[in-house]
Amino acid sequence: MIPDNFSYLAPASLPEVWDALHEHPDDAKILAGGQSLIPLMKFRLANPAYLIDLRHVPDMDTLAERDGALVLGAMVREAALERSPLIQQRYPGIHDASAVVADPLVRNWATVGGNLAHADPANDHPAMMLALGARVVAQSPRGRRELSIDDFLVDTMETALQPDEVLVEIHVPQPAARSGSAYLKLERKVGDYAIAAVGVQLAFDGEVISHAGIGLTNVGPKAIRAQQAEAFLVGKQPSDETVREAARLAAQAADPTADLRGPVEYKRAIVRTLTARALRLAAQRATALA
Amino acid sequence: MTQHVKMTLNGQPIEADIEPRLLLVHFIREVANLTGTHIGCDTTSCGACTVQINGVPSKSCTLFAVQMDGEEIRTVEGMEQNGALHPLQEGFYQEHGLQCGFCTPGMLMTAEAFLREHPAPTDDEIRQAIAGNLCRCTGYVNIVKAIQHAAKHIREEQAAPVATAEVTR
Numbered sequence: 001m002i003p004d005n006f007s008y009l010a011p012a013s014l015p016e017v018w019d020a021l022h023e024h025p026d027d028a029k030i031l032a033g034g035q036s037l038i039p040l041m042k043f044r045l046a047n048p049a050y051l052i053d054l055r056h057v058p059d060m061d062t063l064a065e066r067d068g069a070l071v072l073g074a075m076v077r078e079a080a081l082e083r084s085p086l087i088q089q090r091y092p093g094i095h096d097a098s099a100v101v102a103d104p105l106v107r108n109w110a111t112v113g114g115n116l117a118h119a120d121p122a123n124d125h126p127a128m129m130l131a132l133g134a135r136v137v138a139q140s141p142r143g144r145r146e147l148s149i150d151d152f153l154v155d156t157m158e159t160a161l162q163p164d165e166v167l168v169e170i171h172v173p174q175p176a177a178r179s180g181s182a183y184l185k186l187e188r189k190v191g192d193y194a195i196a197a198v199g200v201q202l203a204f205d206g207e208v209i210s211h212a213g214i215g216l217t218n219v220g221p222k223a224i225r226a227q228q229a230e231a232f233l234v235g236k237q238p239s240d241e242t243v244r245e246a247a248r249l250a251a252q253a254a255d256p257t258a259d260l261r262g263p264v265e266y267k268r269a270i271v272r273t274l275t276a277r278a279l280r281l282a283a284q285r286a287t288a289l290a
Numbered sequence: 291m292t293q294h295v296k297m298t299l300n301g302q303p304i305e306a307d308i309e310p311r312l313l314l315v316h317f318i319r320e321v322a323n324l325t326g327t328h329i330g331c332d333t334t335s336c337g338a339c340t341v342q343i344n345g346v347p348s349k350s351c352t353l354f355a356v357q358m359d360g361e362e363i364r365t366v367e368g369m370e371q372n373g374a375l376h377p378l379q380e381g382f383y384q385e386h387g388l389q390c391g392f393c394t395p396g397m398l399m400t401a402e403a404f405l406r407e408h409p410a411p412t413d414d415e416i417r418q419a420i421a422g423n424l425c426r427c428t429g430y431v432n433i434v435k436a437i438q439h440a441a442k443h444i445r446e447e448q449a450a451p452v453a454t455a456e457v458t459r
Contacts, residue, residue: 001332001333002311003311005291005309005311006310006311007291007310008293008310008354008356010356010357010359034352034353034354034357035334035352038334038352038353039333039334041311042313042332042333051310051354053357102334102422103337103421103422104347104418104419105337105340105347105348105349105400105422105423106352106422108346108347109348109349109352109353190421191334191421
């Protein structure tokens with residue numbers, strides 16, 4: 001399949017990216033890893049007249065802890081997240097998520113920034129970032145703006161980014177002393193999108209849950225925060241009964257549609273099961289760290 | 291409306307004026323005339339088009355050739371050296387790691403990069419590594435054996451560099 005014609009721009013700095021966006025405000029598209037955008041262009045579902053590749057913009061692949069947060073440059077590849085000992089040890093939920101994005105070859109190009117900015121409800125990072133309470137940094141000639149991942153994700157394939165803004169970094173709060181995260185996904189086969197997936201983070205004060213984050217993938221128009229389930233968990237111990245009830249509340253928050261991956265009832269049931277498993281895994285990881 | 295690109299393909303410099311929309315796989319097959327790289331699904335699923343870009347295995351149906359300006363591309367044609375098969379090619383031959391052969395170039399590209407990082411892999415690690423390359427013939431069992439065969443020979447080669455040819459044959 002051959003995409004429509006376009007002009008390819010490979011700016012070497014962020015100001016050059018802004019210039020390009022300024023010159024072509026209506027028909028330019030930012031290219032990160034391209035593993036979602038290029039297929040869309042081949043199907044001619046996206047026909048940008050200008051493609052602005054971020055590949056040669058320096059300093060877009062930071063992967064480090066700084067000032068109480070994990071800082072991820074927008075161009076950090078999924079493969080880099082998957083291989084990073086820092087991510088594996090301190091942010092296991094992100095590690096889980098990056099390891100189930102598409103397949104290993106796609107992960108060599110796919111980026112965490114692209115995964116978020118594409119805002120496909122089937123993408124894996126949005127729900128995990130909801131669970132982790134991440135913040136997104138957008139930069140434009142007007143300055144730098146930080147917004148919560150909740151505010152960033154507006155609707156299906158729609159974010160709060162303004163036409164002159166570029167997503168440059170994602171900031172994930174450093175995990176509390178006793179906390180754990182997990183991301184579990186059910187897919188029909190490697191490379192497919194999730195039937196459903198659940199991202200979870202739990203922090204503990206002694207034996208009691210002090211904070212809970214739960215995000216749901218591909219069961220609504222965008223990644224969903226299971227607010228009631230989160231609130232229910234706080235102040236409780238992760239007993240079987242508590243986990244079951246939280247999972248039920250998370251399934252209630254899901255808003256799936258029937259498609260080739262299954263009917264509504266099935267997807268809700270999967271959310272319930274995956275939430276329970278992810279909560280147990282996150283609790284277990286928190287205990288292991290303590 | 292074309293753009294000039296210059297890259298290295300299997301060690302040889304190549305340059306051309308191309309449309310930005312030209313996919314890397316079409317550049318390789320139709321501009322460079324190297325048809326070892328296959329087009330399977332054309333939807334980023336099957337991995338038949340896998341090539342290495344600066345050593346990193348990548349699906350060439352999901353990249354534009356213009357993005358590759360200044361980069362080093364390696365295809366299956368770059369594996370054989372001085373008439374001798376690469377240990378992986380030898381492994382696929384010895385272990386019957388293919389039937390129709392359509393997926394093989396992509397499998398080889400993925401496996402070569404994988405073995406560089408994992409010289410002594412488990413079968414499970416191999417299966418994970420080739421999860422982006424689909425084979426509809428073999429059921430993967432012989433592909434895993436072929437990659438283990440190659441891994442063993444590469445390890446032996448490195449231990450005793452002189453005996454290479456004899457050991458392989």
